[in-house]
């Protein structure tokens with residue numbers, strides 16, 4: 001499988017490279033300028049908005065800019081294009097999605113090409129202007145944070161964000177007790193999660209994996225593959241990745257490869273998409289899993305959308321596993 005990004009560029013990098021590159025990526029240097037902008041006061045009362053064009057606030061030494069200045073620059077362009085009121089403040093410009101993302105102690109200073117933004121109030125012309133004028137921005141999405149992207153269950157319609165300009169691929173660096181895992185996402189198609197120092201889901205996974213010696217794991221709703229890849233890192237004997245949402249499965253395949261798990265595309269079984277040394281990737285409704293697997297897994301992982309009752313999901317798989325972990 002070609003690992004070229006859908007946009008045609010080489011956005012997708014092996015995890016080892018990302019981990020090296022991302023060290024101290026967002027720290028300021030001793031020449032960086034400090035900014036104290038008030039989030040709730042109109043931006044135009046704190047800055048001359050016209051000064052924001054060009055390299056305003058960029059460090060001459062490390063080329064980075066404070067996140068607030070980048071957001072101010074984006075807001076200035078949105079005001080120019082009539083998408084935001086002249087009196088707008090920094091509070092609700094857009095959702096900034098940094099890439100590669102990991103928890104940082106202080107406000108990040110951004111290098112070029114490190115930000116995907118999501119806004120409900122955006123159009124193609126303004127999005128392209130932002131992409132052209134704001135060097136930190138690599139992609140502009142239209143949509144709302146609260147509308148979860150993907151497919152809730154087999155009877156619902158999928159929801160996606162619209163890519164208005166640039167590329168929407170971004171990477172989350174996930175800390176696990178075994179190793180760091182880099183999870184790429186085409187963010188228009190995969191729900192947003194903000195990286196935490198150690199996520200409760202990873203903690204739950206560790207607890208259940210510790211009960212077994214090299215368990216077999218069925219990741220029923222794998223999304224971009226985070227938990228299943230973490231289980232492989234933890235030494236699981238076999239991991240089956242599955243998701244009903246095909247774009248999620250595509251992301252899983254990319255992430256397996258980039259995290260060092262080579263695979264082959266195969267379709268000799270119902271729903272099977274790819275096979276690797278000790279894992280397989282499927283695109284099936286969770287209800288169909290018992291018709292494909294009669295073997296007993298040690299653990300089934302079920303991670304549903306917020307506000308979705310996992311009961312039906314659990315009922316679908318409880319006969320083919322010893323234990324179900326709801327995340």
Ligand SMILES: [Zn+2]
Pocket residue numbers: 005006007008009011167168169
């Ligand atoms: Zn790309």
Ligand SMILES: [Zn+2]
Pocket residue numbers: 028029030031032033059060061062063064
């Ligand atoms: Zn600097």
